[in-house]
Amino acid sequence: MPKMTMIEALRDAMDVKLAQDPKVLVFGEDVGYFGGVFRCTAGLQAKHGEERVFDTPINESAIVGMAVGMAAQGMRPCVEVQFADYVYPAYDQITQEAARLRHRSNEVFTCPLVVRMPTGGGIFGGQTHSQSPEALFTHVAGLKVVIPSTPYDAKGLLIAAIEDPDPVVFLEPKRLYNGPFYGDHSGKSVGWAQHPAGEVPEGHYTVDIGKADIRRAGSDVTILAYGTMVYVAEAAVEQSGIDAEIIDLRSLLPLDLETIKASVEKTGRCVVVHEATRTSGFGGELIAEVQEACFWHLKSPLQRVTGWDAPYPHATEWDYFPGPDRVARALKKTMED
Amino acid sequence: MPKMTMIEALRDAMDVKLAQDPKVLVFGEDVGYFGGVFRCTAGLQAKHGEERVFDTPINESAIVGMAVGMAAQGMRPCVEVQFADYVYPAYDQITQEAARLRHRSNEVFTCPLVVRMPTGGGIFGGQTHSQSPEALFTHVAGLKVVIPSTPYDAKGLLIAAIEDPDPVVFLEPKRLYNGPFYGDHSGKSVGWAQHPAGEVPEGHYTVDIGKADIRRAGSDVTILAYGTMVYVAEAAVEQSGIDAEIIDLRSLLPLDLETIKASVEKTGRCVVVHEATRTSGFGGELIAEVQEACFWHLKSPLQRVTGWDAPYPHATEWDYFPGPDRVARALKKTMED
Amino acid sequence: MTQKPKLTFPQPPARPDEAPDFSSIDIPPAGALDVPPLDLQASDSRDYANGMIRVLNDEGDAVGPWADYIADLDPDALLQGLRDMLTMRAVDQRLLNAQRQGKTSFYLLCTGEEAIGCGFQRQLDQGDMNFPTYRQQSLLIAADYPLRDLMGQIYSNECDPLEGRQLPIMHSSRDYGFFSISGNLGTQYVQAVGWAMANALSNNGQIAAGWIGDGATASNDFHAALLSASVYRPPVILNIVNNQWAISTYTGVATGGSRTYASRARGYGIPALRVDGNDYLAVAAVSKWAVERARAGHGPVAIEWFTYRVAAHSTSDDPSAYRPKDEASAWPLGDPVERLKAHLIQIGLWSEERHVQAQAEILDHVTTVQKDVESYGTFVNPKPTSPSTIFKGVYAEMPDHLRRQRQEMGF
Amino acid sequence: MTQKPKLTFPQPPARPDEAPDFSSIDIPPAGALDVPPLDLQASDSRDYANGMIRVLNDEGDAVGPWADYIADLDPDALLQGLRDMLTMRAVDQRLLNAQRQGKTSFYLLCTGEEAIGCGFQRQLDQGDMNFPTYRQQSLLIAADYPLRDLMGQIYSNECDPLEGRQLPIMHSSRDYGFFSISGNLGTQYVQAVGWAMANALSNNGQIAAGWIGDGATASNDFHAALLSASVYRPPVILNIVNNQWAISTYTGVATGGSRTYASRARGYGIPALRVDGNDYLAVAAVSKWAVERARAGHGPVAIEWFTYRVAAHSTSDDPSAYRPKDEASAWPLGDPVERLKAHLIQIGLWSEERHVQAQAEILDHVTTVQKDVESYGTFVNPKPTSPSTIFKGVYAEMPDHLRRQRQEMGF
């Protein structure tokens, strides 16, 4: 099987769909001729033509607003927002328009579109290139919210998202574009070629939206993570020696509560990890659901390890980023409680 | 003491501050000459002049963006967004600009502004006049988020918000503008003149941002609520006969965790009620905090009673609105568990 | 002439305690402007953007090049136009009454603006799509949308195609070229551009039309729409209904220093025209021209329809608090129904008697449908739609958490 | 000429494998445009918005009415302008090198655009406020901002006034009239309008200046800013730096069918001018005029500065992937430093020798400060700011939950 980085896997997903379905369109800022600032769409315009893959003005509301109109008229737009930090001008179109169009029209108009955006920190991007805004989308009925942590999932989920009849917010952990990242403060990571999940089948396949992945079986405690934090959790498990079960949620909305429940009922303990600010982050939702579903199995309080409730800093990035040390500490605490 | 509706109390707060501090400005759509579609600013332009109270074009991003610039230059803008459902075009300016200006400039530029907005349903307004977007603001470091449930608190909190050195999102439960609302499906409510909290002192006073209010002492279960849901909770307690302690949070960010903790440690049970959609609503955050702080005191799973994860409907509003029946059911369930 | 910087606050011509005053509004004579070529460029559209295309003069004659442009419109089409407007007015009146009687929660009239939607819609083809605001019910009337569906939506009962989900007036009908209305102002405008882009990409020969109010031109998506239309040049007509008011706010607060909304659009490199929106013939003529232009591949065009919001903003509004009560009657462009009627009488196609009779027939028809629809339930006599519609169509397939919530609700 | 609707996709004049081609750019002769009255109206600004104000001709002479307008500029001011630009270029080069050596995470040059910020800033007074983008470091240089602070920000060390919070280049200095930069494009533009409104309301005699790139004119807040400036008319100068590129995207994708960005602003009823941004004298003259105008209470004005982004977008970018490598050298407006230098030599104020000497002195000075600042730590040799700065200044008073988090962090 070919090895791909996450960038290549995402590009391949779009390539497959562009070739397969003339209704699929790809556009965004710098997405066309140049192929995107992260090169996710490199070569796609040359291959599929400017009518299918094109550059847009710097107006995220226009990008998504056009996509809503196109999607309602039968297209399958897959648009890029250059950084998740710049999605806010499009927040109205995504949450008030795309999300509710099917419902408000009694299913006569629908909105099958994908909004891709690089998310998360770890690249010294400061407060406007590091944000993790997933909770701002999981609160919105009508949206789906997914976030892959491997090239394999990235391609399979993106194809599934493009084929989905409803709008999907597709978060790409940019720190994982070129390789898994375990939270090493040197910032270094090995490439995907060295990782089994870097093996990506050619052609068409999908990964179901709404299904979590048990990344590591374990019996002491359940770790709920997604995106970059899946690897940080792996590092923390190694560091702490605690036999944790790591669940990569992959899809935040809808959530695979069954898989989570089965795990926490088994372990009786649960640590939630995300990079976004803590207050009202998606971790709150996870804890609320888990305690309700598994209350009588719980042996200790559910823990959250998250970004601090402050803007994402530049120089002190590693003090903000919830790294393996903090996760390991939470694991120990939950075992002691 | 004079009796005031919540509308009058809010107006009085702005009037007091406009008179007291020449830096205070009030503006928004239809806010000036006409005095706002809910009449919250009626008479203020005539009294304080058009330079202090004025109409704006229909552009929420411009309203808040101008306010950010004014606030940084020493003004104290208190702006109105006509409905919370229309705040999204301003979401970028509120969350990326106002919220972070103090931090990103190392406290050289600051942003003391208030964004008022009517929130919540119960007025047959359909999906774009009924939303409760509080959780979209509580996730943002640098913001304060408050929501009064009485005329007394409305005035005191609004004055505190205008005087606050940081940006405050001020949510006004529009269903409470004219009187407390206990969830009666006839939609009727008695006026504030009949309610003790309708007594509002003249002149200047403040209610501290960050302090919850115990609205009813009780020993069986703690109900965490805010805005309209405070009254729904009262009705549910009456209906169920369960001796619940009702806490009106008043301030969601910062949160008065101490008051909450003391109560739940006492009761061992907790039901959270809000009107916003359930998934990733502020209830998730509350439950996550409460279970962490009070885990060893909990006698049953924490419950959420919320709006459904669907757009706010028009005709079937009362089936969406989390009314006393649903809250009473949750109270019973938590007592049985 | 140096002065201290001082802010300006645009003012309406008159407030409640004053006499209506439209003296500062410049009304060019009918027939003054040419019909430009279909491939009109923005740079050549200055006079159209700053002037006003008018066909019917004060005497009720159709004059000038735009009159010639639609000279081939057959008499039935003109009569149909009048009937459309009369129907619209009857429907508005009946539904306003229903709201006053508590039979529905909300309503909103388009009185005075009927010519715009009615005249425009009749120039469209099946498959073309409007992206309307809440004040373009006239598009539905002229599309022969079943009154039963239209009224059903207002009563949120079994006849409502939207099953009670949406606030009254938030219609939606794909078959009748009427995109689902959003309460959030402006958003539809850029969606119209996207839809038109999809049309061009699929080569289906269809066009799209965006609609926006003068007040909502201030919204960000007005800019997003003009900009993207200017860049990609899809077959879209960008309509601006300038009815002088945005709830209580005078149009000057949205115009600022721009000469006209059309001229603002022209700044984006989009050819723009300004039209007497109370002149059915001008509306029909310019709409026909714009539709032809868009369909022929000459790119976007913007049209400012100049009119007056005769009614309150909605049933929640009382305009006497912010403008003179008699301002509507002072409106210099008159009433669109009266003007078309006068013209039809003038050319011998119509008479006072036939008018009275037509009004009665239309009212009768509207009332009959209304009674029937009301028999399916109203706000005072509810037979509500099932609460489970709340969960229907949030997603194509209902996810588990919604299924659990529906069960919790009891369904 | 009927055709099928087909989308257009604006194209740059040349791609990497092609020869640079600016033949479609119309460069009017220097001196062609008048100096308008300070109370210029939008309607009278057409020629200024579509033309281009230029002072320095190809021979290095200052010609025409705008040259006369700043004839009283003393020789020191001209020499200062040259020194400002040379300093800017030296700082940019040194910091680019530092980034290449891994001493900082990110940098971004303004090469080719130095005249704009340098020439503008020198016309402002203490108390006036710029709302810049990330490419207006030249404003700081010409405001005599301490190089130590400027470089400290780049190294995120103890010398950084922002204590490492922000990405390098996101400067902030109230005292030097430089508003805290946001990474979110466009937002500052409407804030500038609000700040200027506060100025007018407090009657403090100060003005504000918004800055935006050609690409970012597409953002919603560009519209929000023009609209609100047009409505309230505060003392604000709305600058548009058209450097032909937005990362890899040609300016045509933001212009669409608009003739110029200035003409788009004119559509909002704001008088607008287009200026040769590589001509220090034109910049100084038009800035002086605009500042005087704003301060005198004539309301907002928009200025499009026409220039070319010679450098890569940032250290993360390689422009050879999307435009000809030698495009900069083909840019018809030349290099601002060279042009001013030539003029100064021409009028006998300067010589090649003095130039070389000045360059060396400046580089020396910049390098000395840089070394000193680097001694406080760099990315390869970090002495990081305390992590507890993360929690400092999120709010004026630290709330309990942040105190708990800071403790959890260990502080």
Ligand SMILES: Cc1ncc(C[n+]2csc(CCOP(=O)(O)OP(=O)(O)O)c2C)c(N)n1
């Ligand atoms: C984003 C947004 N902001 C505010 C509102 C509230 N609102 C509804 S209608 C209206 C006035 C619109 O005026 P105009 O565009 O002129 O349309 P008209 O009512 O005159 O047809 C306002 C402010 C809204 N619906 N959406």
Ligand SMILES: Cc1ncc(C[n+]2csc(CCOP(=O)(O)OP(=O)(O)O)c2C)c(N)n1
């Ligand atoms: C809202 C937003 N969208 C996208 C970006 C990413 N971005 C940063 S700079 C840039 C290009 C800006 O080009 P232009 O305005 O012409 O300024 P220049 O770099 O040429 O000075 C883009 C797209 C951003 N910072 N903010």
Ligand SMILES: [Mg+2]
């Ligand atoms: Mg209007």
Ligand SMILES: [Mg+2]
């Ligand atoms: Mg640029």
